[in-house]
Amino acid sequence: MIFSSNKIIKIIKKNIEITFLFLLLLITISSTNIYNEKKVLIDENYKNLINNIYFQKSINEIFDNLVPRYKNIDHKISSGETFDKILNNYSIPNEEINQIKKKLNSDYNINNLQPNLEIKITIDQSNNKKITSFLFPVSRTEKIQLIRNLDNNLFEKKTIITNLNKKIIFKEGKITQSLYKTAIDLKVQPNVIIEFARIYGFQVDFQRDIRKNDNFQIMYEVFEDDEGKVFETSNIIFADLKLSGKNNALYYFEKKGSEGHYDENGKSVEKALMKTPINGARLSSAFGMRKHPIDGFNKMHRGTDFAAPMGTPIMASGSGLITRARWCGGGGNCIKIKHNSTYETIYAHMKNFARGIKEGIRVKQGQIIGYVGSTGKSTGPHLHYEVVVNGKKVNSQKLKLPSGKTLKGKEREIFEVEKIKLDVLKSELIIG
Incomplete structure (x- = not known):
């Protein structure tokens, strides 16, 4: 027995690598068998858990709470869009669309949508996408709000009017690249810049007449809400485009029948045709x-x-x-x-x-x-x-165009008074 044991030990020592591989193979086979047995047991427990009705209810409750019940939509109206197309884009049921249209059509033509105004919608996603709130802009200052009454499931309507306050804005700047860029940097609204270019378009070619470091001043009206948000802009009441050191001041005269911009001599800037029909070209x-x-x-x-x-x-x-x-x-x-x-x-x-x-x-x-x-x-x-x-x-560039009207008599007297008032107002705004 001792001999046999010693012999075996000698054989193992001589074949140590083979012996090690054999032991490793045994351990691997044993471990795999144990893992497979446990895996089958784990899979079985997992299936039982997934199919458990109480577990499913708990998961559904968790995910329902993760998705907000109410969805808010702010849609800016684009040119050419229709009322039905807007609501269909958000998959709102036809029944809801018809209810909204019926409620609005009694006092407003919903086919007359004004671009850039916003429609605001609140949808109950847990209740077949029912609309709970609908805010429709009639204009920048008037909106119609529809709120669903949960007791009778009907919409209740009210009109919201935003009170606006008129404010005079004064800006001045030196043109370094272009009039448009300088004015935008001064936070002048784009539509005011376009109007500024229009009133000077009768006498100024914006591509060729303006030089670097020319100056401009502009005084215009805006309408704000009580929080200071600008809802709309109104008339440019004073403007001056100083080209090559020469002033070109214009004053707005609002007397009915003679509305428009006039130079300091009471001569209208409007001519039969503008010098160029496009700006910045x-x-x-x-x-x-x-x-x-x-x-x-x-x-x-x-x-x-x-x-x-x-x-x-x-x-x-x-x-x-x-x-x-x-x-x-x-x-x-x-x-x-x-x-x-x-x-x-x-x-x-x-x-x-x-x-x-x-x-x-x-x-x-x-x-x-x-x-x-x-x-x-x-x-x-x-x-x-x-x-x-x-x-x-x-040749449009060499055409001599007849000038607009010149104020005379009583109108000229009123204009001179209004001009002085605007000059004083400009000075006050410059001083601050």
């Missing part, structure tokens, strides 16, 4: 003979081209009747306006027309009629602008 091709960029041969260019980014607004250079608003072959989308028996203007290569613009309607001077594009025979986004005088196309 570059004169890319002047009136006269040139080599056509597409046709490749010399021909008369009977208009003025203004290069500008795609989508830049185009204004009516004068008030008048739209006689054409359609596709014009090489001119792409184009508009023709008859201003009076003497003047007509043409605007070509538009990307599209502004909302509501069509043949047969009247437009006001400075009204946006379309947007810069590259339709028709065009090598890039630009506006092709033509002025027709007594049936003949002329």
